[in-house]
Amino acid sequence: MITRFQTITDPRVIKARFISRCLETGYSIRRGELCAYDPRTRAIYHITSPTGQRIFHQEQNLTY
Numbered sequence: 001m002i003t004r005f006q007t008i009t010d011p012r013v014i015k016a017r018f019i020s021r022c023l024e025t026g027y028s029i030r031r032g033e034l035c036a037y038d039p040r041t042r043a044i045y046h047i048t049s050p051t052g053q054r055i056f057h058q059e060q061n062l063t064y
Contacts, residue, residue: 008039009039009040010039011036011037011038011039011040011055011058012036012037012039012055012059013034013035013036013037013047013055013056013059014034014035014036014037015032015033015034015035016029016030016031016032016033016034016035016044017031018031020035020044021044022035022044022045022046022049022052023043023044023045024045024046024049024050024051024052025045025046025048025049027046027048027049029044029046033047034047034056035047035052036049036051036052036055036056038055
């Protein structure tokens, strides 16, 4: 969910709509799983990867 503190180009956590693979770790991301998405590079990261964790925690800090 995009909050008022984010823009369209900010990385965010989403539910995967397709079967994907993490750019950083190569882990498989199934449809419906949470993953981190960077719209600027169109990269998908598994939520347990270092980049996925960083994006997840940034979003949590903005939400609360």
